[in-house]
Structures are given as C-alpha cells and as structure tokens.
Amino acid sequence: MQKFYVVGIGPGSPEQLTPQAREALAQADIIAGYGTYVKLVQPLFPEKEYLQTGMTGEVKRCQLALAQAQAGRTVAMISSGDAGVYGMAGLVLQLAAEICPEVEVVPVPGITAASSGAALLGAPLMHDFAVISLSDRLTPWEKIARRLKAAAEADFCLVLYNPRSHGRPELLARARQLIMEHKEGEQVGQTPVGIVKNIGRSGEQTIVTTLADLDEELVDMFSTVFIGNSQTYIQETPAGPKIVTPRGYLPQDNGEQA
Amino acid sequence: MQKFYVVGIGPGSPEQLTPQAREALAQADIIAGYGTYVKLVQPLFPEKEYLQTGMTGEVKRCQLALAQAQAGRTVAMISSGDAGVYGMAGLVLQLAAEICPEVEVVPVPGITAASSGAALLGAPLMHDFAVISLSDRLTPWEKIARRLKAAAEADFCLVLYNPRSHGRPELLARARQLIMEHKEGEQVGQTPVGIVKNIGRSGEQTIVTTLADLDEELVDMFSTVFIGNSQTYIQETPAGPKIVTPRGYLPQDNGEQA
Numbered sequence: 001m002q003k004f005y006v007v008g009i010g011p012g013s014p015e016q017l018t019p020q021a022r023e024a025l026a027q028a029d030i031i032a033g034y035g036t037y038v039k040l041v042q043p044l045f046p047e048k049e050y051l052q053t054g055m056t057g058e059v060k061r062c063q064l065a066l067a068q069a070q071a072g073r074t075v076a077m078i079s080s081g082d083a084g085v086y087g088m089a090g091l092v093l094q095l096a097a098e099i100c101p102e103v104e105v106v107p108v109p110g111i112t113a114a115s116s117g118a119a120l121l122g123a124p125l126m127h128d129f130a131v132i133s134l135s136d137r138l139t140p141w142e143k144i145a146r147r148l149k150a151a152a153e154a155d156f157c158l159v160l161y162n163p164r165s166h167g168r169p170e171l172l173a174r175a176r177q178l179i180m181e182h183k184e185g186e187q188v189g190q191t192p193v194g195i196v197k198n199i200g201r202s203g204e205q206t207i208v209t210t211l212a213d214l215d216e217e218l219v220d221m222f223s224t225v226f227i228g229n230s231q232t233y234i235q236e237t238p239a240g241p242k243i244v245t246p247r248g249y250l251p252q253d254n255g256e257q258a
Numbered sequence: 259m260q261k262f263y264v265v266g267i268g269p270g271s272p273e274q275l276t277p278q279a280r281e282a283l284a285q286a287d288i289i290a291g292y293g294t295y296v297k298l299v300q301p302l303f304p305e306k307e308y309l310q311t312g313m314t315g316e317v318k319r320c321q322l323a324l325a326q327a328q329a330g331r332t333v334a335m336i337s338s339g340d341a342g343v344y345g346m347a348g349l350v351l352q353l354a355a356e357i358c359p360e361v362e363v364v365p366v367p368g369i370t371a372a373s374s375g376a377a378l379l380g381a382p383l384m385h386d387f388a389v390i391s392l393s394d395r396l397t398p399w400e401k402i403a404r405r406l407k408a409a410a411e412a413d414f415c416l417v418l419y420n421p422r423s424h425g426r427p428e429l430l431a432r433a434r435q436l437i438m439e440h441k442e443g444e445q446v447g448q449t450p451v452g453i454v455k456n457i458g459r460s461g462e463q464t465i466v467t468t469l470a471d472l473d474e475e476l477v478d479m480f481s482t483v484f485i486g487n488s489q490t491y492i493q494e495t496p497a498g499p500k501i502v503t504p505r506g507y508l509p510q511d512n513g514e515q516a
Contacts, residue, residue, distance in 0.1 A: 001497075008373070010276070015276065015277045015278040015281070016276050016277075017276070017277070018273065018276055018369065019272065019273045019274075019275070082373045082376075083377075084373060084376040084377055084381055084382075085372075085376075085383055086384065086505070089377070089384065090380075090384035090505055091384075091508075093380055093493060093495070093502050094508060095508075097493055097495070104496050105380075105495065105500075106497075107376070107378075107380065109369050109376070109377040110373070111276065111340075111367050111369060112373055114343075115340045115343065115369075115373075118340075118342040118347075118365070119266075119347070119365035119367040120365075122347070122351055122363075123347035123351050126342065126344070126345075126348035128389060128402075128405050130386070131386060131389075133386060138505055139506055144386075146412050146413075147386050147412045147414060149412070151408065153408060154404050154405045154408030155401070156388060156405060235351060235352075237355070237363065238259055238359070238360060238361075238362050242351060245348060246348060246352060247344070247396055248396030249352075249396065250349075250352060
C-alpha cells in the first residue's frame, strides 16, 4: 500500500529525532513541510527532494503533498515536535479521504514541546495537565478562554502553545489574567511559570518566573509557556532554578511545602 | 558536575528511543528502573549494571539510585514514555535536594503515550487536550473527578493514563459516567474513544469505539484511553478506522461534519 508519513521531528535537534522518524524520512521520495522545519532535516538528507511552503499555507501544502502520493511517490510531511499535536497529522488524514483514499496515512510521533520543554525546566508536568494553544487564527478566543478558565479552576498544570502567535502579544496577557482570576488560593501570584524558547535549536533558553512576575515581552512565537498547579514549586539546583510539581510520593507533597 | 539522568525511553521499542536518551544510557555506570522497563533496555546494553525494584517502590528506587550518584557513579533512571509525565523526573529532583544536592539531575524527554498512542489512532489530539491519570493511589478521587468534569465541560480532548490501575476496573466506568454527564450536546454517546494497548511492544492493539459503546473490560493497566472533543469523528481508512479531531483548517471543521 502506498504510504504517506506524517512525521514529528521533535524540537529540532537530530538528537531528539527518533529512529522511527528518521527511517520514515529515509523511505520518502519527497519531504514536505514549512520552510523552517525543512531546514532542520535537510542536513540529514541533503539528496532528497523537498516541497516547501509558507507558515499559513497548511491546506495548500497538504494538497500538493497528497498529489505527489497520488502520483505514486512516497511522501513524508514533517511537523516540528509531534505531528499529532497542533501539527499536520489531522489535516493530512482529512484531505487524504478526499484526494487519495487509497493512500495509507502513517503518523509517526515525535517529542512535543510539552515534553522537551518540561525536561529543560525540571519536572513541571508530573501531575495532570492541559495543553492549550493561544492562537486565535483557527479557534475563537471564547473557546480558548473557556478552556483556560476550566483548567485553572480544576488546578491542572498548563502548557501554552503558540503563546504569542501572529504578532498578538495581548493573548498571553489575557490568558494570564484569566488564569489568575480562576485559580484558587491566596498564593496564586506565586505559581511557578516556565518559559522555554527555541528548544533543541540555537538560542535555546529557559526562564523560571511566577504568574505575578511573568513578563509577556520575554515570550515570542518560538516559546512554550508552562504554568504550575497549586502544589508546584521552584527548586534551586546546581543547574539553576527548576520547576517541580510533586505527585504525592512524599509525605510533604500532600501538605504544605517546606 | 556529577550527572543523574532521568530518561524517558518512549513506549518500549528501540525505534522510539531518541538518540539523546540512548546516549544518556550509554553514559551511565548503572541503569535503574522498574523491572518491566529494565527488560526493555537490557538487550541494548547487556553489559551494564542494573538496579531493579518493584512497581510501587518508587521512593526506595530513587533513594537507592541517588545513593549510587552520591558515591560518584553516573546513574540513568528510566521511565517508560516520558520521565516527565507520571514518570520519575519529579521524585528524583525532590529527593536529590535532600540526598545529594551537588548532583545535577538531567531529565531526558521521551515519547509519552499521548503522542505514541495518538499516532496509532490517527489524529485524536489535534486540538487542546487534557492528560489525566485515573490512578487514585497518590491522588484523591475527588481531585481526579473535578478535573474530568472540568475537561469535559470545556470540550477538551482527553487522554487517560492508568485507566485501570491496581485492579480497580470501576475507575474507568466512573470516569466515563462523569464525562458523559458533563459534556454538552445530544450526541455525547457518539464521541469517539480510542484504546491503545502495549504501544510499541508485543501485543500492540488499537480499538476505536464511542463513549456509549466503550467496554471497560477491554481496558487493562497497559492501556491508554483517548476521548474526543465535540468535533472529533471516526474516519474509515485503508488501515482501518481512525480518530480525527479537526483543528479548523477546512470550512467543514467549523460547521457540521459531512
């Protein structure tokens, strides 16, 4: 059966590309993707044919790539992180049903920013968490706001993708405001916040702060933002401050932090 | 600086172990972990020294491993999936602060079941999602229930870890009931549900069903359960039924499904 791989390449470094993902790229006659991500894999497979499109040309990009599959070529469409988390796996499946239902779409998972960013910050996601994109390009803000409120009220840890997309710095400020209003407790402002930029690429940076002190200006479109639950705390370590969300293994996890 | 790696090995297959994780294991003098996971990496590094403990001996396992680090040895503690998602990264950081604050704890991310399972099911997590563990061993059921309700009301996609832990089959049934009561709409019973078992290991299996038809008896402790949002649908493909959550790229994503 003709295969169309939708490959999560992880944050960007070849060190975080799984052997399964690398093998899918090796099998492909043509690798399709947004220009920035194509540049990350091109050094690994310089001989391959590439199909590049702009950031917001997702439908066109998938249609062009599926036309290649229809013509009998093995295609790998890449997404950074995991193709199944705000990546291209869904759109490719949807369009394949119309364009070439005989082609088998094979999603290949990658390390998503929730995982790669959390590792750099310490262990912020050791308990239940919600992943929310702040981009209102495809989703009405009312829906995003409803999810932010619900997650804050139920004391989830939070991971915010696209915290400052399309030049809209106010989205993160509005999200922060909603979260602070809907979290319980007197210490809400002290909730740890981690910002991770350019994970696995040049310019990789982590910032550990709090909801009260969060400076939205430090967040850009290549950032992911982590917000703790009511038990999350900041721990000083030889490698700098880390964010830890306890899971309940230790007696002090279930009372006050020392 | 003395390093202690906390390594997410992914679902189990070497094909989903990142080069970064493999390198951390290669650097280690001793590899520590729960027996089932140790068996997954032992074939890759048969010469290494291993420190195995039982499933619920997490604190003891971390203390023993940290004592090795304190004695000057490089340790890699493994978790399946991502060590930062219901794995050992948090507990190691917490205990290191007491036992050997001079050791640098280095979390190495892995492919968590949300990603690896979603890929096998198609694209169920293309929009905002919540990750919840149903295990009430470390978390009061009231807290779990509160999060299930909030996630259902705010129309998150859901990923349930430990859906049937410690021989408690009723937890998933209770979760299903709560979710059905708190999701909006008349078609709640038709919400797609995916079950993935033994990801990346022998016995790998996927089941695509709905909230109304979910048979809890099919779910075991090695399963992960995915539940769609109000727009998620089941798509027939040459590789069987797949679960797709649209993100809003296509006109029909924002109206009724055809």
